[in-house]
Amino acid sequence: MxxxxxxxxxxxxxxxxxxxxxxxxxxxxxxxxxxxxxxxxxxxxxxxxxxxxxxxxxxxxxxRFMKSYTDEVALYIQKGKDPIEKYLLAWECFCNYSFKQPQIFHAVFIMDLGDHPEKLLKHYYQIYPNDLINIPEDLKLILFERNMSKRGRSLLEVALKEGYIKEENIDSINELTILIWEGIFTNILNNRKSYEFQEATKIVMNYISEIVMNANIFNFQKWDYTKSQSSIS
Structure with missing residues (x-):
């Protein structure tokens, strides 16, 4: 340099x-x-x-406050036995952290940053490359994407390639899951609801599970959030 x-x-x-x-x-x-x-x-x-x-x-x-999330989400996803479980685990981790730090996640994922926010994300990791240490290469591609829709779709496309979902269901699954999260997140951010982060995560994950199960998922057992061992204490 x-x-x-x-x-x-x-x-x-x-x-x-x-x-x-x-x-x-x-x-x-x-x-x-x-x-x-x-x-x-x-x-x-x-x-x-x-x-x-x-x-x-x-x-x-x-x-600067996102590293604990990016480190944790890699561990969450590794626990998944198939693409759908990995998708749900990724959402579980995202919910836990976003509901614990709503102002931070709003600034990173929702706040208006003008044109080309992905360039800002790329620039950040150029300045702080250590934040990507131990992050798998395939996950780095998702972390460099600020757009929530594109992040979610990346994981669903893996499920599509392996035959777990139908192509015509990807957009509906992706959009509905994001809308569910945004609804709860906005209520928490604006102090309209006073959920503990675990409660908010459980609500969202139950809805996401139902969305996934109702979208012609093949060879997949229903996600049971209450039995998940990956929740953050």
Whole structure:
């Protein structure tokens, strides 16, 4: 890496780490350009030399809290005996973490980041490559995808290739599962429901199980969430 690139990367990290510290201490909703500048020891104008808008800064800082999820989801998926079980386990892990950290997951997956948010995700992993250590190559392709629909479809296409689902059912399974999660997630994010994360995960996983089972699944035993041994304590 050239000297200029090293300097840019160092400055970039100063602001991201300062933002992450504010998020940890005060919450995402209390992040401001002035607070980040003060904590990093620079003026507010300097930040805009590295980030075009505050949503990008919040996104990158929120990604600093995602490593425990990305490490865990790889372990979850490995426990699945077939593509459908892997799909359900991936959703279970996602639900557990997103319902525990709704502000973080909103910033990463839902918040408006303008054009080409995948480029921001790719840039983050270029700056913090250690976040991808021990992540299987096939899972990295999914983690580089911010779009929820594309992430879910990637796993379902594996199930299609192995004959577990019909092609005409992929879109309905994918869209319905995302809508179920978004509904519960939005209620939690907006303080309309006060579910514990385990309860919220159970509700969503029960619905997702029914969606999958009603979509002409072949050679698959019904997912029993209550017997799952992979839930996070």
């Amino acid at each position: 050239k000297k200029r690139e090293i300097q840019l990367s160092r400055m970039w990290k100063y602001f991201v780490d300062a933002t992450a510290e504010i998020i940890e201490q005060e919450g995402v909703e209390n992040v401001t350009i002035r607070k980040v500048a003060d904590k990093a020891g620079y003026n507010s104008a300097t930040i805009y030399n590295y980030f075009s808008e505050i949503s990008h800064l919040i996104f990158f800082a929120s990604m």
